[in-house]
Amino acid sequence: MLNYMIYILAFAIGSIVGLVYSYKQHGEPFVAVTKFNVVAALIAIVGWVLAFNSGNVVISAIGFVLGGFVMGERPGYGRKETALGLIIAIALYLLLKFYSMM
Numbered sequence: 679m680l681n682y683m684i685y686i687l688a689f690a691i692g693s694i695v696g697l698v699y700s701y702k703q704h705g706e707p708f709v710a711v712t713k714f715n716v717v718a719a720l721i722a723i724v725g726w727v728l729a730f731n732s733g734n735v736v737i738s739a740i741g742f743v744l745g746g747f748v749m750g751e752r753p754g755y756g757r758k759e760t761a762l763g764l765i766i767a768i769a770l771y772l773l774l775k776f777y778s779m780m
């Protein structure tokens with residue numbers, strides 16, 4: 679039960695920090711930048727892979743902070759990067775589970 683509370687708090691902290699960072703970076707009132715942000719994509723990939731595949735509470739919490747950082751940006755920013763990070767993390771999780779079954 680405490681593990682889930684830590685994960686939820688870590689994700690919420692990451693989302694708040696991501697939102698504050700996004701407002702400082704983008705001052706326009708709507709989504710104006712639609713290019714792919716490579717740095718945010720790397721943060722999302724590392725974060726979601728750590729969150730899903732580490733097996734350690736502290737490392738998973740760090741992963742949720744990083745994943746929440748990118749996912750918590752202003753609406754319209756970070757959506758492609760978050761999707762890529764989740765796809766890679768889930769694929770790696772499935773590969774590791776399939777490999778451990780053999």
